[in-house]
Amino acid sequence: MRADRSMARIVRVDGAFGEGGGQIVRSSVAIAAVCGVATEIVNIRARRPNPGLQAQHLTAVRAAAALCGAELEGDRLGSERLLFAPRHAVAAGRYAFDVAEARAGGSAGSAPLVLQTVALPLLLARGRSNVVVEGGTHLPASPCFDYLERVWAPALCALGLKVGLVLESYGFYPRGGGRIRAELEGNGPPRSLERLHSGALSTVEVRAIAASLPAHIPQRMADRARSLLAKEGIAAAVEPRRVRAASPGAVTFVAACYEGGYGGFTGFGAPGKPSEQVAEEAVTLFRAHRQSGAALDRWLADQILLPLAFARGSSRFTTDCATAHLRTQAELLRLFGLAAVRIDSEEKTVAVKVEPAEGEA
Template identity: 40%
Template structure:
């Protein structure tokens, strides 16, 4: 059994989610110790336990140590069954992070699967459901993984209650990726959205976002919209259509946070990515490497920021002997990743 030190590198929940996916795909059991050892609340928290539960159910796995606060867990998968699955996080915990765990597993099931997850769609420190549907899913299709994502209801902190459905089609071996330059930007689209808040907030967010993106040499189309949710919330989501792919960025509203600040956070992420001339945004780089490890052949891509999540994912993949890799670039700066 493979033993992984959960305090390595970024030392967060991402390490566990990646290990669960790889364990299932490669049919290799693992034991993780020192889980989130340096965090304010060390050990497994509810959102991490939901990822464990989801991976256990879709693989009929044997699990020990899967309780709140556990700093050690053992996971032994049996078989990837596929089928229809429902998971309720019960809080505003990130739906996207649960899906990050089970989508790669179910892509290698023997039949099509469907997943329904309720929780938070737009919450801090995770990609949004919009990002998964409009950037990640089409990017995954380019390398051979076919998924369809439906956003039935949005969920914001602290109320949650968002609902996302995913159809997962069985994949063959993914194709390698070569994307070292962003190329021409064709257009920027997006939405300034509110739920259970005045439309004026969405309009202020939209107006300021468009103003800040005027320097870009492409059309910018940001719509104002209302979304269905149980609790109040607001966000700006922006999607770049580039010559060689897609990129996406989001900023979230919060009580006392001016709409113009939300707009600036989203727009500045876009401008920084464009200035880097990199092909992949940080979220896509972080998520796509697991699939590239399953490829035959070498993949190489540039990203506008080398993140701790990316480096941690690559390290975990190496522990499972899923691939070899090289990173050219400093933490927090643009860089190039090669996966063998």
């Protein structure tokens, strides 16, 4: 990997461009850690109701800094400017991060998003790493743990990157308190990816999870998901789960495995929201993706771009939607000089091609 570790070059990122949220911060510091390039991010989340770094973003920044000894400026809650300057190559090892430590009174910020920030740098480093992240594990606007386990990790493994995940405790809003353990091991640069069609549907798995709620909640979600999928001619493996957590919460997660792709679809509970509606939301997302014939779901599409930028050779895949996150991730890769990403809308799918810059792998 490239290792320009001087302050002679500073990549400047406008945190308000594209989707304008925390993804820009997390991806920028992950890339900076891998490449050893100083990075300045301004206008962080400037258009959000609560602009600047929040607890989850701050934890991700400090976690990435711990991997490469980065010097930080602006690493505080509410800061709209951050300077991240790596001092050495990313070191594999044992790490532990807790989102609650970033804010007095704690936080349920997303543990999966923090884990994803440090995963790529550690997977591209020499050696095996053990990472523990505490925080929220099942939150809206974030991949839940089940998505990481059933979609994200298998996709990385297909690239030759070893990812093992264990959920040690659940964490829902507002108290969080969840705990994820990850074993990470790279084996050289990632393999390139060629996934243009989903192909035949192999399996569908449903997890109907309710934390600190009556037993009928997960059962109702499970029954509704099973019924809707049966109408599609799908005999899914459906599991209602009643678990313990510091805060109550409910999730229905649908994992789909195809001959040529992956998909994960989540419905989140909320006070006053019928259990059946939670299941319906997850199944509706699955149905839309299946009808498109795309190989990867819209969330994996942007999450897979970073590892593909470091792969040997170009990659091509299809997804069901060109999200703002996908386009933002593509622009970040261009800005850092890592890869050119072409995104073309077709009749039912979106075709994505990733061309790593010469010398990056």
